[in-house]
Amino acid sequence: MAFDAEIRQALIEQVRRFVTERCIPIEAKVGEEDEVPQDVVDEMKSLGLFGLAVPEEYGGLGLDMETECLVALELGRTSPAFRSVAGTNIGIGSQALVLFGTEAQKEKWLPGIASGDLIASFALTEPGAGSDAGGLKTKAVRDGDHYVLNGTKRYITNANKANLFTVMARTDQDEPGAKGVSSFVVERDTPGVSVGVPEKKMGQQGAHVCDVIFDDARVPAKNMIGKEGEGFKVAMSVLDKGRLHISAVATGASERLIKEMVGYAMEREQFGKPIAQHQMIQAMMADSQAEAYAARCMILDAARRRDAGESITMLASSTKLFATEACGRIADRAVQVFGGAGYITDYGIERFYRDVRLFRLYEGTSQIQQIVIARELMKAANAGEL
Known part of the structure; x- marks a missing residue:
């Protein structure tokens, strides 16, 4: 739904208070203990942050893309670990169901995702397949009214807390690339599903990533999202939206870093x-402000276009490329x-410097965004739309 200005502003102010009063004071504690307090x-x-992008009829807030991005900008003003707690429920963990799920699937899982009682993860990346999503090896073989899944997923955010996984697996072993891939909801307690220990990471302590292993895991055929062979389409549709969300989080971090930078420089x-x-x-402060402002404008323009029903694949990749690369430059300048x-750890700037490095890697690396942008440009040129 499109939120009217008054309701939107009230929500943003509520999230801003939560970030300022509850999150920022314990950033160092979360970093040291690698855990967001319960x-x-x-x-x-209670704020509804797990259900930002789940439709109202399933218990979520059903925000339009513009409002979701405005909320993500506020969440970005603190350590990314806080946003990550709910991040997979807001984005990649839930959106395959929202966009492509059957009514029965939505009714079964979306209310729990919206409330935060169910944690949903997105299992695409593998030891040998990440950017090349069409190269994934996890198999799903039909056996009666089930599919049997075998394979390993890597660097899966919130996997150790997840109750549900959106899993991309190859259903057609003879079809190379993206066409043989399908999407499934797999429940954590399915026999044959196991989760590895959280990885030690460069940054974003408090947000966990783990391996997820499928060993003859029997998944009901009715858990397939979309049709057989549509998994890649599902994944890419989810990522389009997620790239705008991550751009907003990164730009919120940029704005926080500018505030810290200017405050320190004046003292x-x-x-x-x-x-x-x-x-x-002054030049470093000015360049940072100009880049953050440009990123914010790109985010809101692309979000409004998505809300208006336009295809935003190229815009989402352009925004994600610019916003996350800008955030990296701004973090570097803040340290400088x-x-x-x-x-020095006590000041917290080095922690942000490490935390924001991930923004240029997940939801598609900067190089993948460049490839998507170039591909979309050539497609537009061929169609006479450039």
Whole structure:
């Protein structure tokens, strides 16, 4: 649904208060303990953050894309681990069901996803297939009214907490590439499904990724999302939306880093005056602000176009490429402005520097976004639409 301005603003202010009062004060604690406290998770549930993108009839808030991005910008202003707790429920874990699920599938799983009582994960990446989603090896072989799944998924966000997985598996072993892939909902307690221990990561402590292993896991045929062979279409549709969401989170982080950078530069004195009065520091602050503003404008334009029913594949990739690369540059400048303090854990800037590095990798690397953009440009040219 499209939210009217008053309701939208009230929601954004509510999320902003939650981020400011509950999340920011415990960022260092979450980083050290690699866990978001349960009382904070419970508060996220009560705010409806797990159901931002689930339709109202299934218990969610049913936000339009523009409002979801505005909320994601606010969530981006704190450690990404907080957003990640609900992130797979908002995006890649739930959207295959929202976009392609049957009515029975939606009624069975979406209310629990919206409330946060069910955690949903998206299992696409494998040890030998990530960017090349068409190269995945996990098999799903039909056996009566079930499919038998075998294979390993890697770096699956929230896998250790998940109750449900949206799994991409190859149903046609003779069809190479994307065409032989189908999508399934697999419940965590299915015999033959196991989850590895959380990986140790460069950043984003408190957000966990694990292997998910399928060993003769029998999944009911009615759990297929869409039709057989449509898995790649399902995955790409989910990623289009997710790329805008991640762009907004990254830009929220950029805006937080600019705030920290400017605040420090106005207090820290060198050569008899605050470093914010030195032109070289001003240039770093100004470049950061210009890039964050450009990213925000791209996000909201692409979101509005999606809400209007336009195809936004090229715009989503353009936005994700620019916003996440800009965030990386802004984080680097923030460390530079803080100088030696930027390298010290107590100030929290080095943690952000590590945390935001992931934005350029997941939901499609920057290089994959470039390939998508170029492909869409050539497609438009061939159709005489460029």
